[in-house]
Amino acid sequence: MKQRLAAIGTVETLPHRVAAFLSREIESGELNPGARLPTEQELSEKFGVSRNVVREAIAQLRADGMIEARQGIGAFVLAPEQRAAIRIDREALKDTHNMERLFELRCILEAESAALAAARRNQVHLDSIKAALDRMGGEERWEEGSIDADLLFHREIARATGNSYIHTFISFVCEQIRHSIHYARMTNPLHDLVEINVGEHVRIYEALVAGDPAAAEAAMRAHIVGAANRVGVKLPLSKANGAK
Amino acid sequence: MKQRLAAIGTVETLPHRVAAFLSREIESGELNPGARLPTEQELSEKFGVSRNVVREAIAQLRADGMIEARQGIGAFVLAPEQRAAIRIDREALKDTHNMERLFELRCILEAESAALAAARRNQVHLDSIKAALDRMGGEERWEEGSIDADLLFHREIARATGNSYIHTFISFVCEQIRHSIHYARMTNPLHDLVEINVGEHVRIYEALVAGDPAAAEAAMRAHIVGAANRVGVKLPLSKANGAK
DNA sequence: GTGATACATATCATCCTACAACTTGCTTCG
DNA sequence: CGAAGCAAGTTGTAGGATGATATGTATCAC
Numbered sequence: 001m002k003q004r005l006a007a008i009g010t011v012e013t014l015p016h017r018v019a020a021f022l023s024r025e026i027e028s029g030e031l032n033p034g035a036r037l038p039t040e041q042e043l044s045e046k047f048g049v050s051r052n053v054v055r056e057a058i059a060q061l062r063a064d065g066m067i068e069a070r071q072g073i074g075a076f077v078l079a080p081e082q083r084a085a086i087r088i089d090r091e092a093l094k095d096t097h098n099m100e101r102l103f104e105l106r107c108i109l110e111a112e113s114a115a116l117a118a119a120r121r122n123q124v125h126l127d128s129i130k131a132a133l134d135r136m137g138g139e140e141r142w143e144e145g146s147i148d149a150d151l152l153f154h155r156e157i158a159r160a161t162g163n164s165y166i167h168t169f170i171s172f173v174c175e176q177i178r179h180s181i182h183y184a185r186m187t188n189p190l191h192d193l194v195e196i197n198v199g200e201h202v203r204i205y206e207a208l209v210a211g212d213p214a215a216a217e218a219a220m221r222a223h224i225v226g227a228a229n230r231v232g233v234k235l236p237l238s239k240a241n242g243a244k
Numbered sequence: 245m246k247q248r249l250a251a252i253g254t255v256e257t258l259p260h261r262v263a264a265f266l267s268r269e270i271e272s273g274e275l276n277p278g279a280r281l282p283t284e285q286e287l288s289e290k291f292g293v294s295r296n297v298v299r300e301a302i303a304q305l306r307a308d309g310m311i312e313a314r315q316g317i318g319a320f321v322l323a324p325e326q327r328a329a330i331r332i333d334r335e336a337l338k339d340t341h342n343m344e345r346l347f348e349l350r351c352i353l354e355a356e357s358a359a360l361a362a363a364r365r366n367q368v369h370l371d372s373i374k375a376a377l378d379r380m381g382g383e384e385r386w387e388e389g390s391i392d393a394d395l396l397f398h399r400e401i402a403r404a405t406g407n408s409y410i411h412t413f414i415s416f417v418c419e420q421i422r423h424s425i426h427y428a429r430m431t432n433p434l435h436d437l438v439e440i441n442v443g444e445h446v447r448i449y450e451a452l453v454a455g456d457p458a459a460a461e462a463a464m465r466a467h468i469v470g471a472a473n474r475v476g477v478k479l480p481l482s483k484a485n486g487a488k
Numbered sequence: 489g490t491g492a493t494a495c496a497t498a499t500c501a502t503c504c505t506a507c508a509a510c511t512t513g514c515t516t517c518g
Numbered sequence: 519c520g521a522a523g524c525a526a527g528t529t530g531t532a533g534g535a536t537g538a539t540a541t542g543t544a545t546c547a548c
Contacts, residue, residue: 013530015303039499050532052296055501059259059300060307064329071500072539081399085308086330086416088409101407104360108410112352151325163345165332166352169413172330257501283528294503299530315529316510 014049015056021047022057026066026077027089037067037075086172093180096233102180103228103235106173107221110154113170114204114220115213117160125160126209132156133205137198146194151178153201157208157220181231193230200226258293259300265291266301270310270321271333281311281319330416337424340477346424347472347479350417351465354398357414358448358464359457361404369404370453376400377449381442390438395422397445401452401464425475437474444470 025031037043040058044051058075061067065084069075092098117125135149151174158170200223207216228235269275281287284302288295302319305311309328313319336342361369379393395418402414444467451460472479 015530016307019307041499044532052299052533053531055296056300056303058500059303063260063263063304063307069500070540072498072541074499081395081415081419083416083419084331086412087328098409101409104407105409105413108353108356112356116348155325163348165342165345165349168330169349171325172327175325175327259501285528296503297501302529313529314511316512316527318528 014047014053015060018043018047018049018054018057019060022061023066026061031077033077033079035077037077039074088176090176090179093176099177099180099231100228100233100235102173102177103224103233106170106177107224107235109166109170109173110158110224111217111221113158113161113163113166114208115217116163116166117157118208118211118213118216120162121160121208121211125156128156129153129160129205129208133198133201136201147178150197150201151175157204160208196226197230258291258297259304262287262291262293262298262301263304266305267310270305275321277321277323279321281321283318332420334420334423337420343421343424343475344472344477344479346417346421347468347477350414350421351468351479353410353414353417354402354468355461355465357402357405357407357410358452359461360407360410361401362452362455362457362460364406365404365452365455369400372400373397373404373449373452377442377445380445391422394441394445395419401448404452440470441474 022031022037031037037058038046040051040054043054047054058067058069062069062075063084064087065078065082067075068078088102093102121129132149132153136146136153154174155167155171158167161167200219204216204219204223207219225235266275266281275281281302282290284295284298287298291298302311302313306313306319307328308331309322309326311319312322332346337346365373376393376397380390380397398418399411399415402411405411444463448460448463448467451463469479
């Protein structure tokens with residue numbers, strides 16, 4: 001808890017601000033791939049910061065594969081395909097439309113992963129998942145802890161696939177959604193919705209226990225559509241799902 | 245082309261090496277979440293570099309949400325759930341087992357996305373996809389350009405879903421796989437396999453033209469399993485797929 | 489005139505020192 | 519005994535200096 005408060009209260013450092021500025025300039029297309037960035041000195045003068053700050057900002061963009069710096073020449077914008085990292089702009093997620101897209105991605109990832117987990121889970125996995133489920137419906141149901149338990153439930157399922165990349169991706173997407181929901185959440189009196197939410201999780205868990213991939217996938221899909229609705233995001237039922 | 249050579253030839257800078265070292269120490273669990281990192285001065289002495297270099301390394305880890313630095317106190321390792329970016333270690337991908345996992349993730353993402361694309365694509369999308377397909381089978385078939393066209397084909401399908409997050413994720417995963425394959429590729433005389441590969445792509449394209457989500461999904465799934473086999477990765481057919 | 493070598497310049501890479509801002513613990517004084 | 523303040527440690531920022539690398543230019547030999 002202390003960690004979370006600290007994380008939220010973290011001041012925006014100068015390198016972070018410079019990096020964000022350049023990043024947006026690249027994303028928006030003002031700096032096209034292949035274009036050369038201003039020199040470090042020019043940037044430091046432009047932003048009124050030391051060259052050290054500019055370098056830390058550039059180091060970050062470079063680590064992400066957004067730009068490439070070459071000694072003696074300058075720094076150049078790279079093509080989006082060359083990105084070495086995935087990073088999601090949380091500001092953009094305030095737009096419901098983007099939120100909807102992210103839920104769609106989550107649905108794709110988690111539905112099939114639930115099927116995989118149903119086929120591969122062992123008893124240890126089931127115990128971890130059950131523990132998270134109990135926390136959700138337990139005494140923490142009205143607290144922030146309930147949401148933590150919810151996410152933990154999903155992460156443990158992802159872990160049960162035995163695929164660390166799947167685990168990483170699902171954890172990431174879920175966390176992005178959590179942060180986005182966090183501030184918009186107070187508006188919804190979701191106390192009466194908790195029962196529905198827990199019920200959906202129970203159905204997923206039962207399918208995992210039964211080792212039924214198809215049922216797990218269906219239950220997960222239904223849950224994510226429901227979860228999206230509960231936070232005000234209307235998830236379009238894709239034809240792919242309806243076709244099954 | 246010049247860019248690619250330059251990108252490959254990019255020397256490993258000192259900050260990058262320090263960041264990689266700390267990153268591995270965190271991933272391996274030697275530094276647990278909540279643990280405090282050595283001070284910048286200690287690190288600079290330990291690695292024999294200036295404090296500036298250490299700061300650039302830390303700036304990168306901080307941007308990824310791996311650590312959190314607090315003025316006057318120190319830097320602390322954050323929990324994996326708080327990561328702000330997804331980054332894949334290319335060294336780890338030299339292990340075939342990890343490669344297999346990544347292909348599995350790719351299969352999940354692309355199969356359903358192909359279905360979405362089949363439902364949502366318009367003529368402009370189809371034209372872009374067709375152009376990439378033609379490049380694959382065209383005069384570039386034996387060149388590096390063939391692989392570029394292959395990836396472009398997949399990216400354009402991802403774009404046709406109309407979901408920018410899906411596009412980002414698929415582009416990222418595909419690019420990781422491409423880089424990993426790149427050096428191991430010379431061993432395979434895949435000239436005779438090109439026909440098979442192109443054929444699989446044609447079937448995907450035809451399903452998209454027909455607007456048939458189920459067919460597109462099946463064709464994409466078959467293709468990715470085939471592509472994995474062709475680079476020596478035996479992708480386990482999940483029960484989820486067999487159940488359909 | 490042409491070619492090659494050497495130099496000057498521009499830029500990033502790294503290092504160094506200094507100071508500011510912030511936190512913590514201890515000390516000193518009332 | 520309590521509280522204010524001081525001191526030390528740590529990260530944040532600033533600024534300059536030097537090394538490494540790429541590019542263009544000028545000079546000189548032929």
